[in-house]
Amino acid sequence: MISLSTVTRNYSDEVSIGPVDLAIPKGGITALVGPNGAGKSTMLTMIGRLMGMDDGAIEIAGRDVATTKSKELARIVSILRQENSYVTRLTVRQLVGFGRFPYSQGRLTREDERIISQAIDFLELGALENRFLDELSGGQRQRAYVAMILAQDTDYVLLDEPLNNLDMQHSVLMMQHLKRAAVELDRTILIVLHDINFAAAYSEWIVAMKDGKVVEFGTPEDIMREETLSRVFNTPVEILPGPKGPMAYYF
Template identity: 90%
Template sequence: MITLDTVTRNYSDEVCIGPVDLTIPQGGITALVGPNGAGKSTMLTMIGRLMGMDEGAIEVAGKDVSCTSSKELARIVSILRQENSYVTRLTVRQLVGFGRFPYSQGRLTREDEQIISRSIDFLELGALENRYLDELSGGQRQRAYVAMILAQDTDYVLLDEPLNNLDMQHSVLMMKHLKRAATELNRTILIVLHDINFAAAYSDWICAMKEGKVVEFGTPEAIMREDVLTRVFNTKVDILQGPKGPMAYYY
């Protein structure tokens, strides 16, 4: 479980995140949605302790992220940011191996190698594991980064817009892999998404943010309503029933 207690981050007198009081259940996928500038990525990076907060407290699995040692926290929660610079002469397997650093400190054991192989296979990258990153498509490279995060073997996984710059086919494939990770590997996944329809189709919970605050939290069925989405996104929304559930149309 992830808990945020009156968490606040002040950028200026006009721009502020919070205060946020929120409990994210253990297990499944929780999607953070909302318009640009709503505070989704900021909240995610504060949970992952890549950004400090001005007030409040955040706990992940009962550990206070502000005072838990980096080594211990890295075995509890992993985070993939939106901006990923990569070294072109790294292979997929070498990249995924970085996920084992909190355990191996760079000296990979046989167990580490087995976990790396499982993560690569889970993301269906076996045929590409010896390819260099600059030889991959954007979708393949993004899967390699997610495999690295899974190799870190944490119960909590934070992903900041992992569908960014992916086409529809690769976006669907990525969400299917993440859904499997949540169900088959028992990971708790917190993910920032721009597409509310992807959130509705694949998440167990949706947290809607606006102007730095949480305005709605609930199941996809509770959030995928015309009145709720119109209020969150400041635009008219129609909800139609698609073959796999409700879908939002904006105009």
């Protein structure tokens, strides 16, 4: 479980995150949704200890994020940020290999190589593993980064808008891969999503944020209500039946 207790981050007198009290269950996909500036990415990066808190505490699997040693924490939780700079002369396999650094410290063992191959195959990148990153499409490159995160072999995976800049086809493919990872690899995935309909279709839990605070938390059935989404996104919403359940339409 990921537990947040009175977590606060202050930017100014007018802009702050929290206080947030939240318990995210182990297993499955939990989506962070909300309008721009709601604090979704900030909360994710605080959970992943890439950003400090001004107050409060965060625990992952019972370990205090602020005090756990970096090497130990890197074997519990992995995080992929939205902005990923890449070295053009790096192959897919080399990139995915970086996920093994907490274990190998750069000296890959036979077991590391096995896990790297497993992650590459899981994301269906086998035919591309020797290609350089600048030779890939945006969707292929994003899958390579997710494969790197899966190769880190952590129970908890944090992803900041992995669908950013992907077209509809590649977005669906990515969410299918993540759903498989949650089920088949028993990963707990916390993901920031821009599209509430992807959140509803693929997640077990949805955290809705607004103005730096958690305003709703529940199952997709709990959140996919017209009055709830209209309040969260500050715009009228209509819920209609869709192929994977209710879908939200904004107007």
